[in-house]
Each structure stands twice: as structure tokens, then as C-alpha cells.
Amino acid sequence: MTRSWPASLLFAYPPDWRARYGDELELLIGDLREHGCNPVSMAFDLLRGAAAAWCRTRRGFVMSERSRHALITVLWSWVAFAATAAWFGHDLGIYPTRSIAQKIAAVHQVVPDAHHVLLGVGVVGIAATVIAAVPFALEAARYARSHQRNSIFTLMAVPPVTAAIWLGGVQFTGRANSTSDLTFAVVWLMLGLAGIAGSAQAVSAIVRTCEFSRTTWRIGTSAAAAVTAAMLVGTGATIVWGLAYRSSQGHVAGASSWLVVTAIMAVTTARAVIALIGARRAPAPEPAVA
Amino acid sequence: MDFTEPVVLVLTSLADGPKHGYALAKDIESFAGIKLGPGTLYGALSRLEDRGWIEALPAEDRRRPYQITSAGAENLAVHLRTARQVAATGLHRLEPKLAP
Numbered sequence: 001m002t003r004s005w006p007a008s009l010l011f012a013y014p015p016d017w018r019a020r021y022g023d024e025l026e027l028l029i030g031d032l033r034e035h036g037c038n039p040v041s042m043a044f045d046l047l048r049g050a051a052a053a054w055c056r057t058r059r060g061f062v063m064s065e066r067s068r069h070a071l072i073t074v075l076w077s078w079v080a081f082a083a084t085a086a087w088f089g090h091d092l093g094i095y096p097t098r099s100i101a102q103k104i105a106a107v108h109q110v111v112p113d114a115h116h117v118l119l120g121v122g123v124v125g126i127a128a129t130v131i132a133a134v135p136f137a138l139e140a141a142r143y144a145r146s147h148q149r150n151s152i153f154t155l156m157a158v159p160p161v162t163a164a165i166w167l168g169g170v171q172f173t174g175r176a177n178s179t180s181d182l183t184f185a186v187v188w189l190m191l192g193l194a195g196i197a198g199s200a201q202a203v204s205a206i207v208r209t210c211e212f213s214r215t216t217w218r219i220g221t222s223a224a225a226a227v228t229a230a231m232l233v234g235t236g237a238t239i240v241w242g243l244a245y246r247s248s249q250g251h252v253a254g255a256s257s258w259l260v261v262t263a264i265m266a267v268t269t270a271r272a273v274i275a276l277i278g279a280r281r282a283p284a285p286e287p288a289v290a
Numbered sequence: 291m292d293f294t295e296p297v298v299l300v301l302t303s304l305a306d307g308p309k310h311g312y313a314l315a316k317d318i319e320s321f322a323g324i325k326l327g328p329g330t331l332y333g334a335l336s337r338l339e340d341r342g343w344i345e346a347l348p349a350e351d352r353r354r355p356y357q358i359t360s361a362g363a364e365n366l367a368v369h370l371r372t373a374r375q376v377a378a379t380g381l382h383r384l385e386p387k388l389a390p
Contacts, residue, residue, distance in 0.1 A: 006328075021332050024354050028311035028328045042327055049329020053336070147341075 004033040006043045012050035067217070070279035072204045074224040077272040078125055079200045081231050081265055083193060085118045088238070088261040114241035121234035125227045132223035135216040136207070143210040152210065158202035162195040221279070228272040235265040296326055296334035301343065301358060301366040308347055308357035311335075338362065 007029045010022050032042060137156060144152035169188045212220075242258040303309060303317045311331060319325050326334075335356060338344040343362030347355045358366070 017336065021336060023352065024311055025328055025332045027352055028315070028331070031312040032315065032328060037325075042329075045327025046329040049327070049333045052329075052333050056337075 004029050004039065006033070006039050006046055009043055009046040009050065012047060013053050014050075017053045067221070067279045068207060070275040071220050071224055072207055073275035074228060074272045075203060075207075076200055077268040077275070078129070078227045078231065079196055081234070081268040081272075082122060082125060083196060084261055084264045084268075085121065085234055085238075088118070088257070114237045117237035118234050121230040121237075124230040128223040128226040128230075132220050133203075135219050136212065139212045139216050140206050140210045149209075152206060155202040155206050159199035162199050166192045166195050224272070224276060228269070228276055231265070231269040231272060235262070235269045238262055238265055294334070295324075296330050297338060298366070298369065299324065299326065300331070300334045300338060301362055302370075304344060304356060304358040305363065305366065308355040310350070310353040310355045312353070314356075 007026045010018055010026060013022070029042065029046075033039060140152055140156060144150065144156075166188070169191075207220075238258075239262055242262060245258070299318045299322055300314060302321070303314050309317060311328070314335075315326055315328075315331055335344065339346065339356070341361075342359060343365060344356045344358050347357055
């Protein structure tokens with residue numbers, strides 16, 4: 001079949017729109033021409049359709065699945081890393097005893113103070129997460145309202161509601177002074193971890209579902225890079241500190257938790273790094289056609 | 291989503307079964323007397339597919355049929371009931387003016 005001249009106007013459409021509908025539309029143009037449709041009116045209609053497609057393109061930005069997946073992977077890696085580092089870093093200042101911690105600091109003055117490094121990593125990671133969360137939350141809310149998807153509002157409520165409930169419980173367990181209270185505190189800690197996992201799952205579902213602008217994706221990617229860099233620093237500091245501890249002790253007794261913590265940190269950091277590298281190799285973000 | 295005329299026409303056409311682009315154009319012309327241009331038709335199809343109100347089926351001889359989804363059927367039904375009510379009200383109010 002000879003290509004009808006109005007079909008050449010398909011090049012006026014956005015590339016991604018053309019990739020999806022171009023072949024079908026070209027066939028339809030051919031069918032309509034064979035049945036006597038006026039090519040001039042068809043050409044005007046195609047130009048109007050192309051203008052509408054470009055207008056819709058500016059509204060959103062469809063990230064490649066790999067890039068979307070990378071952000072979610074970094075989020076989960078960061079959550080696992082932060083939970084591990086918080087548990088380990090909480091005890092680091094007096095780990096395994098206050099006197100030994102001071103001894104390590106005295107003997108290995110160039111060894112980074114892992115306690116404060118992990119604290120810094122936490123501050124950087126949380127700040128990056130919060131900064132990225134604001135535009136994502138605003139655009140997710142806009143998407144939920146325009147698409148009448150109330151389930152997205154429910155998902156958005158999960159992290160703050162979970163945090164409020166858990167912190168309320170912490171106020172109670174903070175005054176624990178009996179065995180039953182301490183048991184409750186341990187259970188509450190476990191529930192906190194479940195809450196963090198649930199919140200991460202809710203955020204992942206939002207990132208997977210909604211459309212976000214190019215700027216928001218850039219902010220998210222920058223935050224993911226900052227978090228991953230902080231994780232690298234934290235992992236490195238923990239490894240160096242642990243090796244210093246082992247050499248100061250002359251044996252490995254008591255270092256098993258350090259090994260486990262280091263392994264978890266290294267694995268989560270590696271996952272985040274690999275995800276970010278993979279995202280950089282992914283095709284460039286595509287303009288939305290919706 | 292706004293119920294533009296092409297959107298309503300496409301959904302109405304798909305309400306009785308899957309159709310590809312040319313079949314849609316001919317069906318709409320037959321029941322509404324409106325000739326939808328190819329750009330208008332595919333603009334409506336892309337918006338509807340994005341909203342999940344229609345879905346593409348495997349291509350047949352390079353022509354890809356579309357079918358209405360349950361969400362699309364529900365939204366079309368709501369819109370048509372409202373339109374029927376508006377039409378009935380409008381015709382009722384016009385009766386005195388149109389009466390001989």
C-alpha cells in the first residue's frame with residue numbers, strides 16, 4: 001500500500017506517542033483514504049491531534065521502569081541500612097565497653113569515630129529522604145486527586161501515621177522500669193521495624209503508580225545518590241572501626257555482631273550502588289503521552 | 291477525566307464489542323452521523339487507554355482492536371444516565387416553546 005501524504009504528518013507527533021500508536025494510525029489513514037476521505041481535512045485533524053499530544057506530554061514524565069525500580073531499590077536498601085546502623089551505632093559509643101571504646105580512640109587516632117560518622121550518615125540520609133519526599137508527596141496527591149485514586153491518599157498516610165503511633169509508644173516504653181515493660185519495649189521495637197517496612201512498601205507503591213514531573217524525578221535521583229554516598233561512607237567507617245577494634249583486642253571475640261552489621265551494610269550499599277548504576281544506563285526518561 | 295464528545299463516542303462504540311480504528315470510525319459514523327478524524331480518534335483512544343477505561347488487544351493483521359474495561363463501562367454508564375436526565379429535562383422545558 002502506498003503511503004498516503006497525510007501519514008507523513010505523523011512526524012508532528014511526540015516520538016513516544018508515535019512509537020505506540022504510529023503504525024495503527026498510519027493504517028487508519030490509509031483505510032480512510034481508500035474510502036474517499038478528504039486528505040486535507042484529515043491533515044488538519046492530524047495536526048490538531050499532534051498539538052494535543054504535545055500538550056499532554058508536558059504534563060508528566062514517564063520514567064523508564066529501570067529508573068523507577070532503582071529508586072525503590074535505593075529506598076529499601078536505605079531503610080535496611082538505617083535500621084542496622086541505628087541499632088549498631090546506638091551502642092558504638094560504649095562498644096563493647098566504654099573503656100575499650102576510649103582505648104580504641106586513643107590507640108587508633110586516625111580511625112574514624114564510627115559512632116559520629118553513622119550519626120552523620122543518618123542525618124544526611126534522613127534529610128535527603130525528607131527533601132525528596134516533599135515534591136513526591138505533593139505530586140502524588142495531585143495525581144490521586146486528578147485520577148480519583150483515594151487508595152493513594154491511604155498509602156500516603158501510612159508513613160506519618162505509623163511514625164506517630166510508634167513514637168507515642170516510645171514515650172510509654174521510655175519510662176519502662178519493670179520486666180513486663182521491657183518485654184513490651186522489645187515488642188514495640190519489632191513493631192517499629194514492621195512499621196518501617198510497611199511505610200517503605202507504601203512509598204514504593206506510590207512511586208510505582210504515580211506520574212511525576214521531570215524535576216521531581218531529578219530530585220529523587222539526587223536524593224538517592226546522596227543517600228547511597230552516605231551509606232558508602234558509613235559502611236567504610238564501620239569496617240575501619242571494626243578492624244581497629246579487632247587489632248586493639250588482639251582477638252576476634254565479641255566481633256561477631258560487627259561482622260553481621262558490616263555484612264548487612266555492605267550488601268545494602270552494594271544493592272543501592274548497582275541500582276543507581278543500572279538506572280544511569282537505562283534509556284532517557286520519556287515524555288508522558290497520557 | 292473530561293467526557294469530551296470523541297471519548298463518549300468511542301466508549302459507546304466499544305460497548306458492544308472490541309473494534310480497531312477503522313471499524314470504530316465507521317461505527318461512530320453509522321450511529322452518530324459524526325465523522326471522527328484519525329487524529330481525534332487516536333487522541334481519544336490514547337487518553338482512554340491511559341485512564342484504563344479501554345485496553346488494547348493483540349493486533350490482528352497489524353490492526354489492533356480495543357475493548358472497553360469494566361471501569362470504562364461503569365464511567366460511561368454514569369455519564370449516559372446523567373446525559374439522559376439532562377436531555378429529558380431540557381426537552382421537557384422546551385415543550386411549551388416548541389408546541390404549535
